[in-house]
Structure formats: structure tokens, C-alpha cells
Amino acid sequence: MTAIPQGRTRRAALVTAICACAVTGTAVLSGCDGDPDAGTNGVGKLPAATIQAKTRAAAQGAPAVRLSGTVVTSGRTYQLDMRLKADGGTGSVTSKGATFKLLRVGKQLYLKADADFWNQAGGNDGGEGAGGKLNGKYVKVPQDDPAYKKFSGFTDKDVLLDGLLTLHGALATDGHHDDAGTPTIRITGDKGSGGTLDVSLQGQPYPLRLVRAGGAGTLSFSDWGKDFTVAGPAKGETVDYGRQLPTS
Template identity: 90%
Template sequence: MTAIPQGRTRRAALVAAICVGAVTGTAVLTGCGAEDPDAGTNGVGKLPADKIQAKTRSAAQGASAVRLSGTVVTSGRTYQLDMRLKADGGTGSVTSKGATFKLLRVGKQLYLKADADFWNQAGGKNGADGAGEKLNGKYVKVPQGDPAYRKFSGFTDKDVLLGGLLSLHGTLATDGHHDDAGTRTIRITGDKGSGGSLDVSLEGTPYPLRLVRGGGAGTLSFSDWGKDFAVAEPAKGETVDYGRQLPTS
């Protein structure tokens, strides 16, 4: 039988001891047989945080469509969004202060659709009591000069909305590998989380999948990247004019 050199035996024993220490401690050493969290991924998990953010912003900008859902807090008010967006339009629902309305944008034309209660409450503030029945379930054209257009059109604009949301604040850092509904992700943070966190897909295109905004300004999930959907002008019988400034609150 061939004798094993003592030096090789000592080295093997040392590696085994290091691996045992890694398992019982906090370190994870891929050389000790641990699974590489980036194996079989798109590789962005190995990049520094600023490079990951640049790649995921580029991926989001290049996608033809996206669906986003969750909450956005702006100017002290919370909006619950469920929107589908693409370059030439968007559609979905917005809920705020218990009232839900739908938004539809086709090109530059924005429409708002809500039930009678929404319009009756708004009418009380704008001198249009009793407008609810006329406007119930109808698409109301929002003039581009109306304050409501400036406030709500951004919710239907993919580039504007994502451009404002996908920037973390403060010093960027990676915060480990995670999982989002079965998809492996790498998380990046701003100022250790106080400036927000973003989970980026490690599978396929590095799209952003989950955003937690800094300062408690909301949490959003992103899905259906690149999945097209139809936006079309509503029929004339489904459209009415409000006749005055639309409500924004």
C-alpha cells in the first residue's frame, strides 16, 4: 500500500477543520462544498451594488411593459396601485382614502373612471352635487391643463414612474441573496436600508422584482416584464366630460 505523505495529511486535516468552523460559525465557504448562491444565475449577484442598480435600471427601461402593485406614499398620502404600463399608455386602479378609481392613458389622453360615490364626494368639494349618477362607471376625459392630469398621469407613465422609484438613496451595498415568489434575487440597499432596498432577479434578465422605499414611503412588487397588453380609447358611449376641474384628493 502506498503511504500518504504526512504533509498532505496535515493539509487535509486543516481544510476539514476550517470547513467545520465555517459551518458552525457565520462564514460560508464554497470551497468546503457549500452551494454557490450565484451558480446558474445571470451573474449580477457577483457585482458591486452600484453596478447591480445600473443593470436593473437599464433592464427596466428596456422592457416593453411591466405590472406594478403595492403602495406609494407621496406628499403624506398613501396610494394603493395596481397598474400595467408600457411606452404608449397604461391602465389600472388607484385606491386612496378608501376611494378607488381607474386610470387609462392612451398616448397623451388620460381618462379617469369611478363609481357614483367617488363623484358625489368630489362634487361636494367642487360644486357639482348630484354628478355621481351621470358619471358613474363612465370614462371622464382629463384635460392636460387640469391639476388632476399632472397628479395622476405619472401613475400611468412607465418611464416617469420607474425613473422616480428605482433610485435608492445614500451609500449602496449588497444585502445577501433572497427569494421572491420562487425567483432567486440579490438585494441591494441604500444606507443599510434606511434609503430603501431593491430585490433584483438573478434569473434571466436582471429585472427589479421588489422595492421597499426609504422612509416608509411604500412597497412595490414588479411582474409581467415584457408582457404586452392592449390600451384603446373607450367608446363614445362610455365617455363623458366632467365640465369643471377634476378632483385630485
């Protein structure tokens, strides 16, 4: 049996290591052919419209998700940090420097804020004002109150994702990228002016980062499929506002 020269063995091992571990700025390449889709879920090879359809289906099928970032609607910017599932959601919303918490259990929506929020929203009506009664309490939002329609959407997984995960204009792919260590394929609408969406190339093709068209906000998605509990507050933690709730 002819022995293989030791130097040749080392060179072969080096070439193998380089091929297996080669990295280019936005994607890890598996294999010497530099295929950025090798070892992924394969959606990076698909047309943009198909990728969008698959990522929407994956998002709708996931039992839970966390989303954070900004949404601009009706000229107002909202900073969101929400955890959502089919039967409810919870998290915080900040707008115009005021932060309040939202909790939805089934169809029942609650809003919780500090005294300053309520006093600014409803005015100080003497004594402690509205804030004295409502500070740190969960306020039930009636379903016929305008605030319910405005804020319940922030807690509704299907409604919120259906409205957000839409790119406008002609769809196209825009290369392989990386989101916090996860390789992604980016799709765009109208070369980016209609929004961009980074889709995971690992596991399910979940959306990971969305830049909305027209500067309407940027959102990150995480904790796909990680369940959590939504439960109504204790009776002593809830109060009635007694008037129309503020929507600003």
C-alpha cells in the same frame, strides 16, 4: 476490467445529488462549493452600484410591466395596481378608501369611478348629483387640469420607474434572497434606511420588490415584457366633467 463496488457507486450518486440540490433558506446552491450565483445571470457578484445600473437599464428596456403595492407621496398613501407600457397604461388606484381606474392612451388620460367618488369629490348639486352623470363613465382629463399632472405619472412607465428605482445613500449588497420562488440579490441604500431593492438572478436583472426609503411604500414588479393592449373607451363610455377634476 475491475468492477466498481455497488456501495461506492451509490455513495457517489448520493453526494452528487446533495451537491446539486442543496438549499439554504434564501438561495438554491448549484455545485458543491455552495456558490449562490452558480447558474444565475451573474449580477449577484457585481458591486451594488453596478447592479442598480443594470436593473434600471433592464426595466427601461422592457416593453411592459405590472406593478402593485403602495406609494406614499405628499403625505398621502396610494394603493396601485397598474400595467404600463411605452404608449400608455391602465389599472386602479385607491386612496382614502376610494378607488378609481386610470387609462392613458398616448397623451389622453381618462379617469373612471363610481357615483360615490364623484359625489364626494364634487359635492351633490341636486338631483342625481355629479355621480349620476359620471358613474361608471370614462372622464377625459384635460392636460391643463391639475389632476392630469398628478395622475398621469401613475400611468407613465418611464416616469414612474425612473422616480421609484432610486435608492438613497451609500449602496451595498445585502445577500441572496427569494421572491415568490425567484432567486434575487438585494441591494440597499444606507443599510436599508435609504430603501431596498430585490433584483432577479434569473434571466434579465429586473427589479422584483422595492421597499422605499422613509416608509414611502412597498411595490412588487411582475409580468416584465408581457405585452397588453391599451385602447381608448367607446364614445358612449366617455363624458366631460365640466369642471376641475378632483385630485384627492
